[in-house]
Amino acid sequence: MNPxxxxxxxxxxxxxxxxxxxxxxxxxxxxxxxxxxxxxxxLFSVIEDVITQKHLAHRVWKGFKEKTTxxxxxxxxxxxxxxxxxxxxxxxxxxxxxxxxxxxxxxxFSNKDILxxxxxxxxxxREKHRMEAFVRFQLTKDEIYVATVAPDFNVLPLIIKHFxxxxxxxxxxxxxxxxxxxxxxxxxxxEMIRFEDKKGLDPKCISKNHNLQESNFQELWNVxxxxxxxxxxxxxxxxxxxxxxxxxxxLTEKNGM
Amino acid sequence: xxFDRIKEKLSIxxxxxxxxxxxxxxxxxxxxxxxxxxxxxxxxICHSYTEDGRCVSLLKILLTNHCIxxxxxxxxxxxxxxxxAAFKIQEVVDLxxxxxxxxxxxxxxxxxxxxxxxxxxxERLVSVAKKLRLEENFNGYIHLKSIPGASDELMREAxxxxxxxxxxxxxxxxxxxxxxxxxxxxEDFIKPMKKVKDEIIQxxxxxxxxxxxxxxAPAGQSTQMIIGATGESDRDIMYSASYYYKEFNxxxxxxxxxxPVLADDRLPSLGTEVPILRENRLYQTDWLLxxxxxxxxxxxxxxxxxxxxxIDPKLSWALRNLDLFPIDINKADKRMIARVPGxxxxxxxxxxxxxxxRKLDWSHxxxxxxxxxxxxxxxxxxxxxxxxxxxxxxxxxxxxxxTSNSKYKKxxxxxxxxxx
Numbered sequence: 022m023n024p025x026x027x028x029x030x031x032x033x034x035x036x037x038x039x040x041x042x043x044x045x046x047x048x049x050x051x052x053x054x055x056x057x058x059x060x061x062x063x064l065f066s067v068i069e070d071v072i073t074q075k076h077l078a079h080r081v082w083k084g085f086k087e088k089t090t091x092x093x094x095x096x097x098x099x100x101x102x103x104x105x106x107x108x109x110x111x112x113x114x115x116x117x118x119x120x121x122x123x124x125x126x127x128x129x130f131s132n133k134d135i136l137x138x139x140x141x142x143x144x145x146x147r148e149k150h151r152m153e154a155f156v157r158f159q160l161t162k163d164e165i166y167v168a169t170v171a172p173d174f175n176v177l178p179l180i181i182k183h184f185x186x187x188x189x190x191x192x193x194x195x196x197x198x199x200x201x202x203x204x205x206x207x208x209x210x211x212e213m214i215r216f217e218d219k220k221g222l223d224p225k226c227i228s229k230n231h232n233l234q235e236s237n238f239q240e241l242w243n244v245x246x247x248x249x250x251x252x253x254x255x256x257x258x259x260x261x262x263x264x265x266x267x268x269x270x271x272l273t274e275k276n277g278m
Numbered sequence: 279x280x281f282d283r284i285k286e287k288l289s290i291x292x293x294x295x296x297x298x299x300x301x302x303x304x305x306x307x308x309x310x311x312x313x314x315x316x317x318x319x320x321x322x323i324c325h326s327y328t329e330d331g332r333c334v335s336l337l338k339i340l341l342t343n344h345c346i347x348x349x350x351x352x353x354x355x356x357x358x359x360x361x362x363a364a365f366k367i368q369e370v371v372d373l374x375x376x377x378x379x380x381x382x383x384x385x386x387x388x389x390x391x392x393x394x395x396x397x398x399x400x401e402r403l404v405s406v407a408k409k410l411r412l413e414e415n416f417n418g419y420i421h422l423k424s425i426p427g428a429s430d431e432l433m434r435e436a437x438x439x440x441x442x443x444x445x446x447x448x449x450x451x452x453x454x455x456x457x458x459x460x461x462x463x464x465e466d467f468i469k470p471m472k473k474v475k476d477e478i479i480q481x482x483x484x485x486x487x488x489x490x491x492x493x494x495a496p497a498g499q500s501t502q503m504i505i506g507a508t509g510e511s512d513r514d515i516m517y518s519a520s521y522y523y524k525e526f527n528x529x530x531x532x533x534x535x536x537x538p539v540l541a542d543d544r545l546p547s548l549g550t551e552v553p554i555l556r557e558n559r560l561y562q563t564d565w566l567l568x569x570x571x572x573x574x575x576x577x578x579x580x581x582x583x584x585x586x587x588x589i590d591p592k593l594s595w596a597l598r599n600l601d602l603f604p605i606d607i608n609k610a611d612k613r614m615i616a617r618v619p620g621x622x623x624x625x626x627x628x629x630x631x632x633x634x635x636r637k638l639d640w641s642h643x644x645x646x647x648x649x650x651x652x653x654x655x656x657x658x659x660x661x662x663x664x665x666x667x668x669x670x671x672x673x674x675x676x677x678x679x680x681t682s683n684s685k686y687k688k689x690x691x692x693x694x695x696x697x698x
Contacts, residue, residue, distance in 0.1 A: 130632035131642045154323045158380045166379065189313040190415075191379060237281050238376050244285055245377075248292040249338060250328035253537055254552055259331030263324070273382070274326055 023050065025066040029057040031073055034101055037109055038078035040071050041116060054109040088119050093128075096142035102175045103145045111137050149176045153183050156195055157273045159239075160232040166193040169222050170271055177204050181211050196222050239273050246274035288373070290363040294343040294354050295389055298446065299502060299534045303335045303384035303419040306441030306497030314415030316378060316385075318441065323384050336387040336421060337377050341365055341402055345391030349459035351448065351507050353539045354391045364393075370406050371414065378418050385419030385441075386410070396427035396466075404432060407439035419497070424474065426466035433473045434494075442497040442529070443474050450518045454508035457544055471526045474499045478527065498529035505560065506553040507536040507545055512585045513578040516563055520574045523567075533560045559585040566592055569623060570616050588679065593619040593652055597671045603656040604664070608637050620652030651681045 026049045030036035040054045057070070086094060097115070100108060115134040130136050151172070158166035166188070177197050181204055184193065188206065194214075196203035205214050220226055228236075269275040304322030324333035342364035343354040353360070374386045388406055392399050403422050410416040422440040424433060436443055445467050449455040452464050474495060481494040501522055503515060519531040535557040538548045563585060566572040570592070577591050578584075586594045596603065596619045605614050607629060616626050625648045632638060632646065637660035644650060655674060658664045669677065 128631050129635040130628040130646060131636055131638060133645070136645055150323070154325045156381050160380070168381070183317075183319070186310050187317045188315070188379070189310050190315055234376075238380065241281075241285060241288055241373065242377060242380070242382050244289050245292050245337065246326065246328065246334065248289045249296045249332075249334060251296055251330050251332075251537060254330040254332075254535075254554065256331040256554075257329065260327055260329050263327040263331060263333070272326065273380075 025051045025053060025063070027063060027066050027068045028052060028054045028071050029068065030054065030071045032056045032058070033073055034098065035075055035078035036071065036073040037101060037112070038081040039074050040109070041081050041113060042074075042077040043069075043071055044113065052110075052113070054113060055107075059106075085116060085119065088122065093119075096138055099142040099145040099149075099179070100138045102178065103141050104175055105141060108141065111141075145174045145176060145179075148172050148174045149179045151268065152176055152180050152195075155268050155271060156184075157271055158193060159227055159273075160235045161227065161230045162232055163230075164192060164232070166191055167196070167222075167227055168194070168271070169196045169198050169224075169227075171199040172197065175200060177202070180204075185211050198222065243274055284369060284373075287363045287365055287369070288339070290361050291340045291343060291365060292338065294391075295338045295340045295387070297353065297534065297537060297539075298338065298387070298389060299332070299532045300387070300421070300444060300500055300530070301333050301335045301338070302421075302442070302497070302500070302530060304497070305529060306419055306495075308417045308419075308441070308496070310417050312415065314417055315375070316416055316418035318384070318417065318419050325382055325384065335384045336419065337374055337383045337385070338387040339365070339370070339373075339389075341370065341388060341390040341399075341406070342393055343391045344393045346394075347392055347459070347461055349448075349462065350540070350542045350544050351458050351504055351536065355540075358540060367402065367406050367409065371409050374410060374418075375414055375416065378416070383418075385421070387421040389423035390425070392425060396425045397429050397432060400425045400428035400432045400436065404436045404439065407436065411439045421497075424470035424499075426462060426470065428470055430473050433470050434477060437474060437477055437495040438492055440495055442500060443470070443495050444500045444502070445470050446502040447518075447522070448502065448504050449508060450503045450510050450515045451508065454510060457508065471499065471501070471522075475526045499526065500528055500530040500532065502532040502534055504536050505533050505557055511583040512556075512560065512563075513583045515560060516567075516574050516578050519564065520567060531564065533557050533564070555587055556585070559587060559591060563591045566595075571613050572617075589675065590619070592617070593675075593678065596656055597675055600671060600674070604658045605656065607643065607657045607659045608633050618653050618656045620649030620656075622648075652678055 028040045028043060030040050037054065043049070044052055085097070089097070097112065101112060111134055115138050118132060118134060128135060130139070152170060156168045156170060158168045160166055175197075177195065180195070184195065184204075185206055190208070192206060192208055194203055194205045201219070202213055202215050204211050216222070301324070302322055303318070305320060306318050307320035308318040310317045322335065324335050326334040328334060340354070342362070343360070344362050344364060345352075345354050345356055348356040370386070370388065374383075377383045378385065386406075388403055390399050390403060403425070407420050407422055410420065420440045421442040421444065422436050424436065424443050424445045426445060433443070447467055449458055455462065455464055477494050478498065481491060484491040503519070505515065515533070522528045522531055535553040536546065537552050538546055538550050541548055563577055566577065567574055572595070577595055582598075585591050589597075596617070603618075605618065607615065612626060612630055615621060615629060616623060621629075625646050628646045629638065629643070632642065639660040640650070640663070643653070643659060654664070655678070
């Protein structure tokens with residue numbers, strides 16, 4: 022029996038695609054792909070570090086694109102961003118079945134990998150949509166609209182376009198506090214940024230740095246939020262189903278004065 | 279602007295607008311021009327939810343709650359003793375822009391009590407929209423209320439700036455309207471609807487010839503009916519809803535369970551419970567009509583004037599038509615699969631694609647995500663193990679209710695115990 026091979030990569034999409042290339046290149050049959058942060062003290066397995074190589078990643082992606090629809094490509098990327106433990110292996114097995122298939126007209130939803138990817142992609146899409154909804158900007162003294170979030174999945178790359186299109190005439194920053202990076206729009210382009218010192222993104226620090234009118238508008242928003250509720254229809258369960266508690270800490274209307 | 283005064287106005291005029299249930303921000307695709315503010319992707323976003331579980335997508339306010347009419351069901355009616363307020367046009371513009379920039383909202387939903395006359399009021403609403411579009415380069419969503427009786431010229435201008443226009447018919451029957459809103463005429467509601475419909479048709483025709491024809495109300499029009507204020511049946515409501523869908527190409531008809539806010543002999547007394555479950559069943563029926571290929575008389579007719587409250591309308595229809603089932607999931611027509619209780623449109627789509635690869639059995643169907651507790655009695659698939667049809671309508675219904683876990687179950691415990 023051949024020993025199992027474990028490929029370790031850096032967590033980037035290109036890194037993952039480089040692993041796929043390696044699998045095909047070296048014709049490895051029994052393989053596990055995982056982030057190098059994760060535990061890999063397996064007895065009897067071969068461990069290999071894969072160094073991300075963009076041109077190899079591009080070759081794999083190009084091949085994948087020829088065999089898939091736009092929707093499938095998006096779902097694939099979304100499923101990757103879920104960062105669910107072991108998703109790389111489902112993605113690999115999915116990719117294998119894609120490279121073998123003959124037609125792209127119909128999708129085999131009775132294949133468990135395909136179904137799994139489409140379900141995970143839906144979870145990620147829902148989180149992306151939630152971020153588009155629940156981001157709350159606060160205007161600071163230096164005229165930047167700032168928001169902090171902590172999404173369940175790594176969705177910032179997916180929301181760039183939405184916010185760039187919508188807020189084209191204002192500077193904004195959305196910072197993912199659990200993954201420690203943010204996206205910043207400087208009126209021209211969106212860039213990924215990290216901070217040496219994150220204190221500036223502390224809620225207290227942001228409110229100290231408010232623009233003059235900021236707290237007024239926050240208060241007006243809270244007044245509005247309170248007044249549109251119809252209390253004779255109150256439905257706590259439905260409320261929390263739509264607006265899960267883990268998002269409340271970022272919502273202006275849930276942290277009223 | 280004086281902040282405290284704005285705050286007071288906002289609380290009065292948001293409170294008065296909240297009985298309008300429409301909150302859709304979808305359908306009016308609008309790109310961001312010249313690096314202005316805002317987009318509308320056509321998808322609609324709910325930015326928050328209030329404690330009643332309703333979505334907050336738009337800044338929904340009245341321009342004023344002064345009103346010359348005295349409609350019994352309306353909280354801002356003339357004879358009601360409440361605080362009155364009015365926004366200035368610029369104040370609404372500033373609020374909208376500042377809320378929008380903070381990602382609180384998708385846009386503005388502006389309605390109004392009727393002061394002076396219909397045209398005077400409509401003109402104010404239009405000028406808010408115009409200012410937002412032309413001065414602020416705002417590309418977010420704008421929903422304007424059409425004021426019954428407003429002139430055709432104003433309605434046309436409204437459609438050039440707004441994404442959606444709506445007139446609330448409020449009372450589903452003409453006789454009910456006469457009883458509760460004696461000063462309003464049914465024709466006054468119909469006229470702006472007809473104008474909007476005609477303009478949209480004309481826009482679509484001209485667009486084919488001249489590409490730069492200015493857009494007209496790209497998200498179409500909608501209306502709303504109050505449920506349970508007068509004694510109308512579900513059949514009355516849905517027949518009149520399908521009339522509006524057909525006659526005026528409505529994008530949506532909303533059903534709003536009556537919230538007793540005023541004491542009046544003509545209305546349910548204060549403290550009457552809001553008919554939330556009935557409202558829910560009406561929305562389910564609405565969906566069956568618009569997306570599942572049902573026609574209204576299949577669900578509601580002379581012998582079935584009311585929807586069953588304890589089961590959903592599709593299940594109710596299927597139980598009345600047991601002779602059409604079971605169907606073979608691996609062979610049946612797409613439209614027929616959509617009629618099976620417990621199978622939604624997304625699952626239909628997946629089933630139809632998956633079955634070209636292999637014959638589907640229960641485990642496939644379960645993984646796809648259909649509600650087997652209902653569907654199993656109505657389908658057969660690639661398995662010898664299926665439900666043998668030998669139960670009557672009532673027994674089958676009881677069987678399904680026993681195994682289902684409706685969030686409304688608490689309402690029906692009594693009825694259930696009667697049977698068992």
